[in-house]
Amino acid sequence: MISSLVYDAGDVDEFRVESETDLREARDAPGTTWVRVADPTDAELERIIDAFGVHPLAVEDIQNDVRPKTEEYPAHTFVLVKTAMLRRGETTFDEEVRTRPVGLFLGPEWLVTITDEEGPVSAVSRVWRSVENRDGRTLQYGPDFAAYRVVDRIVDDYFDLLDDVEDTIEDVEDGVLEEPDEDVLEALNAVRRDLLSFRKVVWPTREAIAVLSRGDAVHVREQTERYYRDVYDHLVEVVDLTETYRDLARGARDIYLNALSQSTNEVMKRLTVVATIFIPLTFVVGVYGMNFANSPYNMPELEWAFGYPAVMVGMAFVSFILLAYFRREGWM
Numbered sequence: 354m355i356s357s358l359v360y361d362a363g364d365v366d367e368f369r370v371e372s373e374t375d376l377r378e379a380r381d382a383p384g385t386t387w388v389r390v391a392d393p394t395d396a397e398l399e400r401i402i403d404a405f406g407v408h409p410l411a412v413e414d415i416q417n418d419v420r421p422k423t424e425e426y427p428a429h430t431f432v433l434v435k436t437a438m439l440r441r442g443e444t445t446f447d448e449e450v451r452t453r454p455v456g457l458f459l460g461p462e463w464l465v466t467i468t469d470e471e472g473p474v475s476a477v478s479r480v481w482r483s484v485e486n487r488d489g490r491t492l493q494y495g496p497d498f499a500a501y502r503v504v505d506r507i508v509d510d511y512f513d514l515l516d517d518v519e520d521t522i523e524d525v526e527d528g529v530l531e532e533p534d535e536d537v538l539e540a541l542n543a544v545r546r547d548l549l550s551f552r553k554v555v556w557p558t559r560e561a562i563a564v565l566s567r568g569d570a571v572h573v574r575e576q577t578e579r580y581y582r583d584v585y586d587h588l589v590e591v592v593d594l595t596e597t598y599r600d601l602a603r604g605a606r607d608i609y610l611n612a613l614s615q616s617t618n619e620v621m622k623r624l625t626v627v628a629t630i631f632i633p634l635t636f637v638v639g640v641y642g643m644n645f646a647n648s649p650y651n652m653p654e655l656e657w658a659f660g661y662p663a664v665m666v667g668m669a670f671v672s673f674i675l676l677a678y679f680r681r682e683g684w685m
Contacts, residue, residue: 354391359384414456435558495577559585
């Protein structure tokens with residue numbers, strides 16, 4: 354689906370796009386032309402390539418979902434960024450970081466945005482509506498400013514994702530301290546996977562926006578570079594928060610392993626105490642169990658009337674002494 358807006362500081366016109374001729378007329382119209390492409394067919398992509406001189410390799414990058422980047426072509430500047438949000442996975446009920454590529458092609462007086470087959474992207478739609486509603490700042494500046502607004506919205510959504518991750522880490526930390534179990538470990542591993550996936554998005558995005566913010570992009574005006582520098586600063590903060598949360602998740606995992614090890618040690622300590630108490634008792638009853646019929650070597654205590662009570666009292670005394678010793682040593 355292809356939509357087109359042509360706007361300037363005073364007006365906004367919507368062009369109906371049904372052919373390549375319509376695209377060329379929108380491109381050549383006075384003002385800034387923004388063409389939004391969502392869920393494109395092969396024929397629609399061919400029309401975009403022919404009308405705007407968009408390089409086919411850049412279109413393939415969007416379709417192949419490569420890492421975010423900025424590239425310069427003779428007719429345009431190509432910027433590929435990705436949205437990121439937590440969604441339920443296709444094969445699991447846990448939430449996973451799901452990404453969608455957004456391609457932005459910056460020309461002299463035009464902007465083309467291309468998104469994948471899942472339909473319009475929220476960040477693009479919100480900026481599009483602001484143009485339709487005649488947002489003053491967007492109308493006054495060129496296509497590079499509209500592209501900045503889209504990228505800025507996408508980066509703002511990164512903070513929302515990190516807020517959700519932070520809440521999850523806090524819940525996991527509480528679970529680690531209260532009752533460490535396998536569910537807590539699974540949640541920790543899920544958070545670490547999400548942060549790793551998110552890190553693969555934000556690091557190259559930061560480098561891609563750095564190109565736009567330092568004046569290397571031909572089709573970004575000098576007056577717009579400061580806006581991209583602001584986005585770059587936000588991305589630096591996102592990267593720092595991502596690394597911080599990864600450290601927190603790693604620390605929570607270490608706490609879990611230490612708590613599990615301590616719990617295991619406590620169990621082993623109790624089992625050792627029980628086994629140690631029963632060792633002398635087993636020895637006593639074993640010795641007294643070695644009686645042989647009509648043997649002159651049987652223990653004389655076997656004929657003693659108080660032999661059984663004496664042995665039981667002796668075994669209880671030994672157990673009491675061992676228990677007192679273990680308690681004094683702090684093993685119980």
